[in-house]
Amino acid sequence: MGKEWQTFVRKFDDMKDGELDLFIKDLTPGPTKYNTRHVRAKVAKSTDAQSDGDLLWIRSESGMTALEPCSIKILEELPEWVPGRPWENVLDIMEKINKGKPKVR
Amino acid sequence: MVFKDHRDFFELLDKEGELVRIVREVDWDLEVGAIGRRVYERQGPCLLFEKIKDYPKGFRISNGTTGTWARVALAMGLPKNASVREIYRVYEERLKVKIPPRIVKKEAAPCKENIMTGDDVDLFKFPSPMIHDGDGGRYIGTWDIVVSKDPDRHWTNWGMYRFMVHTKNWLTGWPQTTSQLALMFKERYLPKNQPMPVAIVLGADPISHIMATAPIGIQESEVEYVGGIRGEPVELVPCETIDLLVPAHAEIVIEGELLPDKIAPDGPFGEYPGYRSGTMCEGVAVKVKAVTYRSAPIVTMISLGVPPDDASIAASLTAAVSMKNGLLRRGVPVTEVYVPPEGVTHLIVVGVKKGGADIARKVLDYFTARRVMTNKHIVVDEDVDVFNMAEVLHAFATKCHPGRGIAYEWYEGRANSLTPFYSPEERKRLKGVSVVFDSTWPPEWPKDIVPVKASFRTIYSQETQERVIMNWEKYGLK
Numbered sequence: 001m002g003k004e005w006q007t008f009v010r011k012f013d014d015m016k017d018g019e020l021d022l023f024i025k026d027l028t029p030g031p032t033k034y035n036t037r038h039v040r041a042k043v044a045k046s047t048d049a050q051s052d053g054d055l056l057w058i059r060s061e062s063g064m065t066a067l068e069p070c071s072i073k074i075l076e077e078l079p080e081w082v083p084g085r086p087w088e089n090v091l092d093i094m095e096k097i098n099k100g101k102p103k104v105r
Numbered sequence: 106m107v108f109k110d111h112r113d114f115f116e117l118l119d120k121e122g123e124l125v126r127i128v129r130e131v132d133w134d135l136e137v138g139a140i141g142r143r144v145y146e147r148q149g150p151c152l153l154f155e156k157i158k159d160y161p162k163g164f165r166i167s168n169g170t171t172g173t174w175a176r177v178a179l180a181m182g183l184p185k186n187a188s189v190r191e192i193y194r195v196y197e198e199r200l201k202v203k204i205p206p207r208i209v210k211k212e213a214a215p216c217k218e219n220i221m222t223g224d225d226v227d228l229f230k231f232p233s234p235m236i237h238d239g240d241g242g243r244y245i246g247t248w249d250i251v252v253s254k255d256p257d258r259h260w261t262n263w264g265m266y267r268f269m270v271h272t273k274n275w276l277t278g279w280p281q282t283t284s285q286l287a288l289m290f291k292e293r294y295l296p297k298n299q300p301m302p303v304a305i306v307l308g309a310d311p312i313s314h315i316m317a318t319a320p321i322g323i324q325e326s327e328v329e330y331v332g333g334i335r336g337e338p339v340e341l342v343p344c345e346t347i348d349l350l351v352p353a354h355a356e357i358v359i360e361g362e363l364l365p366d367k368i369a370p371d372g373p374f375g376e377y378p379g380y381r382s383g384t385m386c387e388g389v390a391v392k393v394k395a396v397t398y399r400s401a402p403i404v405t406m407i408s409l410g411v412p413p414d415d416a417s418i419a420a421s422l423t424a425a426v427s428m429k430n431g432l433l434r435r436g437v438p439v440t441e442v443y444v445p446p447e448g449v450t451h452l453i454v455v456g457v458k459k460g461g462a463d464i465a466r467k468v469l470d471y472f473t474a475r476r477v478m479t480n481k482h483i484v485v486d487e488d489v490d491v492f493n494m495a496e497v498l499h500a501f502a503t504k505c506h507p508g509r510g511i512a513y514e515w516y517e518g519r520a521n522s523l524t525p526f527y528s529p530e531e532r533k534r535l536k537g538v539s540v541v542f543d544s545t546w547p548p549e550w551p552k553d554i555v556p557v558k559a560s561f562r563t564i565y566s567q568e569t570q571e572r573v574i575m576n577w578e579k580y581g582l583k
Binding site: 008010023025029030031032033034035036037038059061062063064065080081082083084085086087088089090091093 | 160229235237239240241242243273275290295363365373381385386388390
């Protein structure tokens, strides 16, 4: 069984399929649980569509969990941060970064 | 008694029956948060979790150090049954004296017993709790003191802001954009694209944490007020990697730089108004350069949420006196101000010698002039005990005219984005509204038409009252 990860979006509908940059939290039990990784990954909203991926749980801005997890395959590790000024909206920056990426590979 | 640190305060709490040491192993992942929350909601004791899953013996977590008025009283050296009014009075009195801190050598600073720097920094070495189910991460900074310095004004600020473990050597956090830390950073560091040194301090003496919540003016240093309240200077020690001074007796000190050009997600987090309301991914990132800590360190947690808890109690004390002084400066004839913990600094009660619409307007003007953290203000006559919410509610229900007695004011760019009733758009624009409820008699009413309050103390003559009191037990009453 693959690993489990978690990411936050404003609303569940904001989660998209395709190759994305995103911050994910490692849900592996132990002292480093919830460590954050910034990755480029291939995400499928349906786990059937990418059955060999890890599980990615989605939480909304209020902390609610989506009923069904997505599938994620990590393609590349990125730095712990994104360029931006303090108090800028990280999700807006990520959206701009992801707009340039292909929807599905 | 003056407490140098958390540990000697815990000794007193132990003696007073205000501390429970939990020796059974507990999970840092939600279990400690849930226990802490339930204890707050029962107004129970301070907790010290002594065995944490995944962590070696000695690495501990506390919750609720001064989470009740009794423990605030003890921290101030008062009897634990001191009334809230008495705690306010003593606090206000002691604020008049400032005692500068004393700088001590590294050898005399317990917070230097262990030091990790550079690549050795690993925040996962500490049992940072996952406090609420659904939070954005593990919040190591809740009951903390965040130290920053304005290099031009030579002013050191202490504040209390949330900080989350992002990775082993990065933190993310969310000081509000209207906070003193944010203003300092935007004025002094951001224009030069410079990182701002910050120290996140856990487990200093209890008064230092309480004062980190105080709305003290720019260029004033909280540490001097802490000295005044304690009657003894706070001992500070220089950081290892940044030019800041921190409490020498702290449990853990995280030294880092708040970066001007890099950000990462923070939140969401169950915050002090008692909700997790969508504030996330709009904070700051801190690269950690060093962590110094005592042996057997204590991560000082508050499982924030619905009041009362440490945050709502501390803010009640520190905000009220500041508000009272501010209102007096504006010419409001204030008698007392009470910030009920249940109102989480959203609801304020102001007692006045003389009320009326003009005074109510002045109260509203004061509370909306700058950064606005409050939104509902009840003004009552001086015969109402502001600390007695039953009396306040009675005055509000019976004296506030729904047409003439309510005034409100909209503003933008300075509202409290944690206020749960604001829409996402209002939060984004920091657009808010505040209201004043004039629950006083109009001063222009002739005395002979003012309704007489039908209470024992107000509707009977002194002679009748004395007779009834004198004969009370003879009536067969206790």
